[in-house]
Amino acid sequence: MKAARKVLGVPLPACWLAPRTALPAAVLVVLGLVPVYAAATGDPFALTLFGRIEILAMAALSLNLIMGYGGMASFGHAAYLGIGGYAVGILWKEGIGSGFVQWPVAIAVSALFALVVGALSLRTRGVYFIMITLAFAQMVYYVAQGLDRYGGDDGMTIGSRSSFAGLVNLNNAAQLYYLCFALLLASLFLVSRLVNSRFGLVIEGTRSNERRMRAIGVSPFRYKLVCFVIAGALCGLAGALLANHTNFISPAMMYWTRSGDLMVMVILGGLGSLFGPVLGTVTYLLLEEALSRVTEYPGLFIGPALLLVAIFMHGGIEGLFGARRRD
């Protein structure tokens, strides 16, 4: 028997040109061609907008890993974006401009924070989990507000982007963009390998029935904690990218509504589907951008749209293509 063709380690469905696979492919191709478009039209704004989309898509991917696959609905995920960003900003301020230091620190501190938050929060369930993760994110928000040396409430402009010893030059907009793109692809690969491994099976099994997982001899807590830490680290990396993308850090990037935005992106795209968060981020941010060009009040349309999605579109955008709903 012929082995099934695989992409990113995932067996392709019988008809690989089905909408479910064609759409992600098309989105990735478009994302990959944005710098070409920007160079052709001389419109640098496209790079800024889509770079931001890619970075937040990474954050949404990491949130989906815990919320969609693991059933751990974190309402404080923007904290990791902030921690990653502040790691870059603080190290820059203290005279360490090398990305080889900044980025690993961003990842490590985010992972460490996720370890502490996870160890305490994973004792709780459901809405309590949502609220305790929110509480920890608010704490980080207030800590950042208190950091007067690093801008306090107003935030701080970062004078220079992370340097990578000539390997990549982040001051070149196209190179920064392609770095974001490459890291987004790498994150997709990482998440797909994770959820299709034995580890991923345990995580998903725990979401649907933790008691049964215990009964067959698995200790779910450790798996969930590791999953939580991986997601935190990944989102911390996205935060380091975001700080380089905007050259600016402020407590506002971790305010609870930012965490809400990330949740919206994931649920909009489709919980627990590999590509859903990317679709959700692209849709949400492009919709926001398009509406703010035609109306002064984009929220009047985005708000009801989200409500309608919540009421009628079970499973988000991915749900339209027959992905199963994971609650």
Added chain:
Amino acid sequence: MLYFIEQCLNGVQLGMLLFLLAAGLTLIFGIMDLVNLAHGSLYMLGAYFAATFAAFTDSFVLGALLALVATAICGMVLEVIAIRPLYGRPHLDHVLGTFGLLLFFNELVRLVWGPAGMTLSLPSAMLTAVQIIPGLYYPLYRLVIILVALAVAALLYVVVMRTRLGMLIRAGASNREMVGALGVNIKLLYTLVFGLGATLAGFAGLMQAPILTVQIGMGENILILAFVVIIIGGIGSIRGAFVAAVIVGLIDTLGRAFLPDVLHSVLSVNAAMTLAPAISSMSIYMLMAAVLVVRPEGLFPAASR
């Protein structure tokens, strides 16, 4: 010592406002199992309505009463149109839908009232300070907030514990399906409870309006505080919400007032000035995290949940 008493009163006053907001939130959460992120929007609407009607009628009291009616109607219309389809859905759908409502209301207020904030001025009789104990003068209006909120709390207690409606509300909080099976019009009950919650939120908003400015997004920060209150107090428990609201109000206010001096005694001035605001803002979240770790159901868990 007088300063300490004054700060305690401020803390209680904040706690009373939090209670008004949290009581509705905990009822909605406890009975309809709905995570309502748009609750802060009703708080904001109450404040905007009051500012508008007060300017229109030239009377603070009349404006406030009209605002309460308007917020209640808004809440019930909102429940019928937007909230009802969300019952029984996963919590994450509630988050998505009510987050959308929050964005909508912020934008709607910007459209109707403009981006600049509004002010709600008090009647001149309220602008005095009264001497509560020798040497301590306290603003009359803040005292009125405390007393009125206490009266509302008492009224709410009577309604919930002593009336038929309250019996249904309590029954709904402990076993929704059974209440429906016994022939109670559960849809109407839900609409009424949501309207009650909206009115309480609007009341909190309009009471706070003269102290702070009326502005877009004013409900977002305090909404999270109200969630902290209901988690600490135990979801669905009004008594828990009351106790937790006073605790949270006191900790928040006293932390802000005294932590700088306390830290100063062990740290340098600069370090104390930097750390104190952060720590006092964080303290209530630390309390909530601690409560959740030790008593995941809150201090006063509603029966049988």
